[in-house]
Amino acid sequence: MLIIKLSSLGDVVHAMPAVMDIQAAFPNAQIDWVVERDFAPLAARCAAVQRVIACDLRRWRKSFFKTDTHLSTCAEWRAFKVEVQKEAYDVILDLQGLTKSALVVWLTRKTKGGKRYALANRTDGSAYERPTRWVADVAVPITPHIHAVARGRVMCAKALGYDVSAHLNYGLGLAGAQRKPLVALVHGTSREDKEWPLAHWFDIGARLKKMGLDVALPHGNEAEHLRSTALAEMLPGGVVWPRLSLDQLTTEMAQCTGVIGVDSGLSHIAVALDLPHVQIYNFDTAWRTGPQDSARQRSVVDCPTPTVDGVWDAWLACFKSQSGPS
CATH class of the missing domain: 3.40.50.2000 (Glycogen Phosphorylase B;)
Incomplete structure (x- = not known):
């Protein structure tokens, strides 16, 4: 086939x-x-x-x-x-x-x-x-x-000629990899109208630090690298990943405790890796592309953009579910 x-x-x-x-x-x-x-x-x-x-x-x-x-x-x-x-x-x-x-x-x-x-x-x-x-x-x-x-x-x-199974399997063998106390903040996107304010990312990062979790900051171009660097400077312990291939990014993300990100390809990889994950939407397309496991993975939708509290509450719910069945 x-x-x-x-x-x-x-x-x-x-x-x-x-x-x-x-x-x-x-x-x-x-x-x-x-x-x-x-x-x-x-x-x-x-x-x-x-x-x-x-x-x-x-x-x-x-x-x-x-x-x-x-x-x-x-x-x-x-x-x-x-x-x-x-x-x-x-x-x-x-x-x-x-x-x-x-x-x-x-x-x-x-x-x-x-x-x-x-x-x-x-x-x-x-x-x-x-x-x-x-x-x-x-x-x-x-x-x-x-x-x-x-x-x-x-x-x-x-x-x-077969029935769709209730079981959802992406087939990525890295799902369930050994986790590090890192949460990847996927702030980069190819569309400006999908971005989340830098101040919000800082606030989320500071709250994660209080939980004992550091942040990992991926980037795919120079503008995203500058944003990652700025966040790392504001968040002691923040790790700016080097420019990685897609293969390497997938491997690194699989080892994270979870991911918080905008609607982007990397966020969808987080879903496929079965990580605790919050996906941020500035308009309601989450019904079509957002996570389907409402326990471990959630979409937060609001216009003009979701609040920090809304994203944080969703993260806490996803994070608490990670010890339960996936």
Whole structure:
């Protein structure tokens, strides 16, 4: 079987339970995954995945018409095409629902009797483009108002004829790793309207210190590094992590006592790692992408932004639950 879920980081995380469901229903199936190269290390960590096929569609699209990169881009595209066509698949599942994923599906090879599956319709809050249906043999209808994790799980279950399990498994083997007295503060996000005020992060960090917990401060660009450094200077004992790869970040986060973060890919990884976690939303999209385990992991939603007390109360509830069943 071949999974097509290219990006973004949060979407890749949200697809993992569907992949684990397939393995549970078909234990002997080989499951391969096509994904953007930046997210390939995370897809490779999913226990159900045998082979990860990395692509660079984002970069190729930008560089294809540039004179100085055209030839190298064409060569990389041809190499990717060879890689994705090495195997003929009985089942090809487009979990992305976009033109770029439809292009990858179009390249794939089917076995005799094999089928390509795609979403039949758009779901609330998610992008959807019609070419995904044009290249599919079977278009799977999905109820429009559905969580991002459930969307992939339901589509795969309908396509392959099994029931969605009540058990949610992301397949990350680092879940349950030895924990350090650190709470990662995921303050970075690619969207300014998802940010939480610096003063609020300081207040949360100070409260964590009083609990005997230090803070770990990840960052992915220079602006986030400056913010992490400023927080560490205000919070003695705060640890500014070096710039880490996605693989390294996942390993480091797995060893934290918990995570408090804005709606971002790293926060979704915290969910997949089954860490006590609070996810901060400035507008109500938590129903679609937020944590589903209301005991260990909670969303806090408010406009223009959640209060420190609201986030803190949610953290205390999640932290206290960690000694109970997960």
